[in-house]
Amino acid sequence: MGMYRILQGVMKYRHTQREVMVRQFEVVRDDPHPKAVFFTCMDSRMLPTRFTQTNVGDMFIVRNAGNLVPHANLCGHEEITTEPAALELGCVINGIKHVIVCGHSDCKAMNMLHMMRNSDRTLQEMLKLSPLKAWLMRHGHSSAGKFAQLELSNFQAPLVFQAETPMRRFIAYIDPDNKFSEEDKLSQVNTLQQLQNIASYNFMRDGLTRGRVYIHALWFDIYTGDIYYFSRQQKMFVDVNENNMEKLEEEVLKYYT
Numbered sequence: 001m002g003m004y005r006i007l008q009g010v011m012k013y014r015h016t017q018r019e020v021m022v023r024q025f026e027v028v029r030d031d032p033h034p035k036a037v038f039f040t041c042m043d044s045r046m047l048p049t050r051f052t053q054t055n056v057g058d059m060f061i062v063r064n065a066g067n068l069v070p071h072a073n074l075c076g077h078e079e080i081t082t083e084p085a086a087l088e089l090g091c092v093i094n095g096i097k098h099v100i101v102c103g104h105s106d107c108k109a110m111n112m113l114h115m116m117r118n119s120d121r122t123l124q125e126m127l128k129l130s131p132l133k134a135w136l137m138r139h140g141h142s143s144a145g146k147f148a149q150l151e152l153s154n155f156q157a158p159l160v161f162q163a164e165t166p167m168r169r170f171i172a173y174i175d176p177d178n179k180f181s182e183e184d185k186l187s188q189v190n191t192l193q194q195l196q197n198i199a200s201y202n203f204m205r206d207g208l209t210r211g212r213v214y215i216h217a218l219w220f221d222i223y224t225g226d227i228y229y230f231s232r233q234q235k236m237f238v239d240v241n242e243n244n245m246e247k248l249e250e251e252v253l254k255y256y257t
């Protein structure tokens with residue numbers, strides 16, 4: 001049934017979307033202007049081109065379990081992952097200016113990371129048990145560490161993250177209205193932690209220090225469909241809605257154009 005449904009979808013696409021898209025592909029081929037490298041979770045509910053209303057040619061999208069970007073220190077010569085390769089393809093080769101990490105609520109990967117955050121198993125043991133758990137342990141470790149700081153303060157104290165450069169630190173109050181579960185708070189922390197990881201690559205440094213590349217965080221609330229943008233000015237994830245848009249617009253136009 002599953003594969004039949006997919007083939008039916010392909011047939012429907014042939015009859016409805018194909019022609020329009022081929023014309024869009026031609027425009028992009030002749031005059032590409034990609035706007036963002038977008039890291040998000042592989043979760044089937046995440047449809048980034050729909051909730052950002054972007055189109056052919058707009059975004060390079062990288063998806064994995066938990067929207068993790070491995071830190072440069074964890075990608076030595078023996079370990080190669082796709083995320084830094086995607087950053088290079090997007091920001092260095094194609095000159096993309098904005099990198100966005102988008103997490104979400106009820107993230108199965110983050111729920112799992114939350115559950116195993118105090119586990120005393122080694123990475124080797126985890127690798128034998130489950131590649132997913134090993135991936136989360138290896139690359140979610142720093143997020144779990146930040147979450148532990150938050151937990152220690154009873155979810156009150158702000159956290160400090162690094163953005164484009166070590167000097168560009170920002171402060172984040174995680175879920176100050178206490179609307180979300182612990183797992184969702186971890187997901188928000190994890191989303192911000194990836195900005196630091198993105199900035200850890202040498203090949204990104206030049207663009208990041210010269211203001212040719214900026215990094216941002218979004219968070220999608222799957223329960224309500226609301227999208228939050230992390231405002232460094234307001235030091236928290238702010239719901240992108242009619243009430244907040246003016247202030248957010250001012251911030252992104254002032255700092256990130």
Ligand SMILES: [Zn+2]
Pocket residue numbers: 041042043065066067104106107108109110
């Ligand atoms: Zn997820």
